[in-house]
Amino acid sequence: MQKPECHGDVQLRNRVTGNCSKRTSSGAQIKHRTTVQRSKSSSPTSSPESAGKLHPRPSDKLNPKTINPFGEQSRAPSAFAAIYSKGGIPCRLVHGSVKHRLQWECPPDNLPFDPLLITLAEGLRETRHPYTFVSKEGFRELLLVQGAPEKAVPLLPRLIPVLKAALVHLDDEVFERGLNALVQLSVVVGPSLNDHLKHLLTSLSKRLRDKKFKEPITSALQKLEQHGGSGSLIIIKSKIPTYCSICC
Numbered sequence: 001m002q003k004p005e006c007h008g009d010v011q012l013r014n015r016v017t018g019n020c021s022k023r024t025s026s027g028a029q030i031k032h033r034t035t036v037q038r039s040k041s042s043s044p045t046s047s048p049e050s051a052g053k054l055h056p057r058p059s060d061k062l063n064p065k066t067i068n069p070f071g072e073q074s075r076a077p078s079a080f081a082a083i084y085s086k087g088g089i090p091c092r093l094v095h096g097s098v099k100h101r102l103q104w105e106c107p108p109d110n111l112p113f114d115p116l117l118i119t120l121a122e123g124l125r126e127t128r129h130p131y132t133f134v135s136k137e138g139f140r141e142l143l144l145v146q147g148a149p150e151k152a153v154p155l156l157p158r159l160i161p162v163l164k165a166a167l168v169h170l171d172d173e174v175f176e177r178g179l180n181a182l183v184q185l186s187v188v189v190g191p192s193l194n195d196h197l198k199h200l201l202t203s204l205s206k207r208l209r210d211k212k213f214k215e216p217i218t219s220a221l222q223k224l225e226q227h228g229g230s231g232s233l234i235i236i237k238s239k240i241p242t243y244c245s246i247c248c
Contacts, residue, residue, distance in 0.1 A: 080123035081131055089119065091138055093130045100130075102137050108144075113151040117142055121162040124177045125169055136177045143188045152185065153192045159185070160196040167203040175207065176216070183220050186227045194231045197224065201239035208240070222246045 083089060090105040104111075120142065123135025143152065152159075163185070166178025182200065186193050204221070207213045221243055225232050236243050 078126065078131075080119065080126055080135065081128075083119060084123075084131060084134065089116070089134060089138065091134065093134055100133055100137075102134065102141060104141075108142055109146055111142070111145075113142065113148075113155060117152065117155060118158055118162060121159055121166075121181065124163075124166040124181055125174050127171055127174065132173070132177070136181065139181050140184055143184050148188050149190070149192075153189050156189065156192060156196055160199055164200055164203065167200060167207075175213075179204075179216060179220050183223050186224050190227050191229050191231060193224070194228050194235060197228065197232060197235045198239060201236060205240050208242075218243075 077085065090111060091102045092105075094101050094103045117139065120135050120139040123131055124139065126132050126135055142148070163178055163182055166174055166181070169175055169178070204217050208217050221236055221240070225236060225246055228235075233245055233247075237245075
């Protein structure tokens, strides 16, 4: 026969049951937190794939998806680069062990200057290889062909603004290429350049303030005077009063 429980025994059992329930609840909470922590530690952010995203490998640069869409690679090519890539410039760069050279698809003497000479002059503002070399060397070699003066003089009204753009460029190397091209042009067209000279001298005057350009600009002005005659001296002195004539 079962002995009836007293009031004290009932209270004791209730306390024990309550404590067990609390311990069970606490154990469930601890298990839940442990599960959450494990799930966080095994989340994709700590996987090898995500680590690769945080620290890209060098080979990932070959994948267009890893290239910054706002970086230099995504910029639209310049007009000269686009023309060159489509074969609009009838020459290609040949890499040599000592120096590079151009290989023309046909003799430059047979090529029309319009618009090739202007296109090459526009390429003087390029800052990336091979466009820098192709433009400056192509411009120089085209002016060396037989009959270059007759072909170049009619293009002066369109060539001068393009050369001026190179001379006012902030990149020092672009400016130097523009200055050399101007001297090369003056050798070919002679006094015909005088009517356009005033549009170019302002930028040369500003660059003269930079000591590293004083000597090359002075040399260029002397050659402009040499090939332009006395008429060029008057124009140069009007824009650059400190210039000393080669006749002095």
